[in-house]
Amino acid sequence: MEKQFLIVGQGIAGSLLAYNMYKAGLNFTIISSPHKSKASDIAAGMFNPLVFKRLTKSWMVDEALPVMVETYEDIESELGHKFLYPMDIIKPLASHEQKMWKERIEQAQFSDYIVGLGKDSLCKGIKDFDSYGRVTKSGYVNLERLLRKLRGFFLDKGFLIESDFEYKDLGFIDGAITWHGISAQTIVFCEGHHASENPYFKGIGFNPTKGELLEIECKGLAEDFILNKNLFVLPMGNHRFKVGATYDWKNLNEELTLDARKDLLSRLEDLIELPYTVLKHWAGIRPTVIDRRPILGTHPLHKHVAILNGLGTKGVMLAPYFAREMVRVLSVNGYTLNREVDIRRFL
Template identity: 45%
Template sequence: MKTDFIIVGQGLAGTLLAHELIKSGQSVQVIDSPNFQKASAVAAGLINPVVFRRLTKSWLIDDLFPKLEETYAELEALLVTKIYYPTKIRKVFGSGEADFWQKKSAENGLSSYLRITPDDSPYNRLKLEHGSGWVEKAGRVDLQSLLNGFREYLIQKECLHELNFDYSRLVIHSDRVDYGDLEAGKIIFCEGHRASQNPFFQQIQFKHTKGEVFRVQANNYNADFILNKAFFLMPVRNNEFRMGATYDWNNLNEITTSDAREELCEKLEQVFSGDYKITEHVAGIRPTTHDRRPILGLHPEFSQVGIFNGLGSKGCMLGPYFAKQFSDMLIDKSSLIHPEVRLSRYC
């Protein structure tokens, strides 16, 4: 079977790139293992345009935000399912933090994103001793609905191959690649943290992180905003929330731990006085790089082989913008990729 592109992996990166290529009239075949857990499948899908630690705008957010809104709206129409939920973030302040927000928001061009409410009245079961601030342009992406819906879309188009990819079976020619009965102009690897085992991209300095998140039931808490104070508590549906996330650079596995549970519960109870119950606890490995920037580009020796990876914990913000950039470059070789995400920084 001939196709323009083979995409290996149907996590967030593979899904978004496939969408952009198909939208541009390209033929795509996706290879994805049904046995591998994806970080995207357990991620909370948080959209936060602000770096709280320094109180600055997230990298490229003024460019990223319009594209993510456009892309998720397209996918909602295509898949006939709700994916993107604009939701404000309520940041619980510590001592002196309200003054810091007031100062920095004026300095760093954040006025369109932030709102400060220093004299908070008590809200439900929250402890707001020092007040709180609001991030107005924020939200969440329902990654389960996105990935499952797009998978069904690929199946209906007869574009999905559910199997484990075997690098030894890939044959590279001067003008194409062959894999089994597939013949394509290019193959693009979107494998998440498993790219560390990809023999074509051993030069990349990955720095993967393990993250653990929870599903929480809080029957007497009905907030319609995302709570944040060194963790997030994100509404999903009636009295149901996602809570996270931890960061572990040493134990790169998908095993849940009691340490992570204790860490997040302790943080929650510092600002929340209500009863809650943990109903789900999952772990995944975020595909991140040493400089926390995505990776996209074509292999320097084999121009038929490419990679789209490294979206990390901000993948729902970064993914749509860079999937579009990469798709444009793959179709129109004169189209440029942002210099900070180019594969050429490694090889």
Template identity: 35%
Template sequence: MTDCDFLVVGHGIAGATLAYVLRQRGHRVLVYDPGQANSASNVAAGLMNPVAGKRFALTWRGAELLPFAAAFYRELEQRYEQSFFSETPIFKLFSSLEEQNAVLARSADHPWGDFVAGFDTTDPGLPGTHAPFGGAWLQHGGHVAVRELLAALAVEGTRAGWLRRETFDWAQLATSSDGAVYAGQVRARHVICCEGAAAVRNPYFHWLPLTPNQGEVLDVECPGLSSAQVLNRGAYVVPVGGTRFRVGATYRWPPFADGITAVAREELAARLSVITELSFAIVGQQAGVRPAVRDRRPLLGPHPTVPALSFCGGYGSKGVMLAPRLAVLLADWLDGHADIWPDVSLQRYNTLQSVGVA
């Protein structure tokens, strides 16, 4: 029998950060993950954007989450002697004079703290970029090489034995008031589900209001396009090295196709053509399924009736920004040092569990 303090199911950005935090605190952690190359975390461009959406609003808890995430990823860079996090300016292109005027009018109230570094009211002349109405310069954001980060953690986990590349079978989990036993072989004090969108099929958590959302991205070669910043107008354009960029992302609600689609390819290519008049070559396309939540807030905390189980996920398209702080929050709760924030707690949906609503 293998004994551990915490059994984490899933090694995407949610499970990987949580497992790391728990291990750093000296807990015995065992992680199960099948290692899918097209998981949402592996496909993601890892963008951390402080101001997003058509309303040009500061992202939820951005003043706390962004600096916390940046410090967390820099710590991992030092540990693994690899580069994962790029604190890169984001240039949000205005689509019209009306949008420019609306944003500038709002800026008088300073609603974005120090995340907006300034505005251009005319084309700033970025190489290869078509920005006739100017745009806003965002700071303290950037992007994370999520696939490389998860790979570095997985190499250590495989070598040290705390990561098992297996599909977890929830039917073989037996729970009690003081813990859980899996497949008659692993005994854990607590089990945390970090399965992402796959949790919609979880027998313990299927009632949560998770809605899978498919996103597709393109990898393009675009010589001459400025790589000194992330570009954002209807799509993000993230520099990933040399003349290569990742362009994304689409949002598709069920039902959606299994894998990449020609529709998404054409949509993203059209969006990129609005940002640049340069020619580009599509060299890759990927699709992943995000775990979106009805109220656009993460899901965190204990199962309402099974004390040995907790949930960590529902991060949608903001996983790299949310994961570090929420991993620490859940670890603090598991250690008995903090309460789960009400706006992310599973308790806000407990009535769904009691009536069996998915």
């Protein structure tokens, strides 16, 4: 039977695209290489409706956040597992930051996301700061569990093939894509940072970013909010926390570095006063783009080739929204994409 779609990659983009296709009743096969790394495998999975540097709303947050919650809750219901963990973010503020936070809290457009300012000490183990901002509609998704459970779900339903993928194995016959005996109308590449090697997308402004993060154990540190001051400290339960992250645009490898570890721990110790133990250290490469916007759509010259990529540091929040958009692009004739994310801005 001819497949409508082939999806290359089972990171957050490929998984949510496939799930949306499943819900829409479309016929697809995912090709996932067990040997290729995914940034989703090591990402903290945090979502934050604000950009703290200038205290603005995150791009597309008003549209993307409701879709994100709806999608992850639907997957939880379908798979019978918990993945979405709403949790406020507490941001210690220096004296020069307080004025902007006070201004924002009075503005209606921020009323859903900034819920208060405080001056009392937060709790034992966190250093004293002048005041604290509290952000809501934030939290994290357990990406490792989500992708693992979706992998099992897709395998059980016969939607997933675990195989190395080589571009040279693609064929174009009678208006269709072929790969190892499978025929499809369209192939959608959801390869994360590996897309920079894709021969069909050489004109796209990929700008991958290496990131490193740690997992620590710290008994006594509060576990009911995410702490954010020059890094995030994300509670994972049982006194364990993810701490991150670094940004490196030059050394695009997955090697763990002592410099990154020292940098993260130095920033951590500016924030907390409790003893801790480092349990894990990860490195991965984020699929970021020069204009910091996702890339969606069908190749303007190769109508059977499409892409969903570039979700970057906001992938947990943006992936559900743009996976849904991608299904519409592929299944609704003449569907118009937001120009900011359309592949045609590069090709």
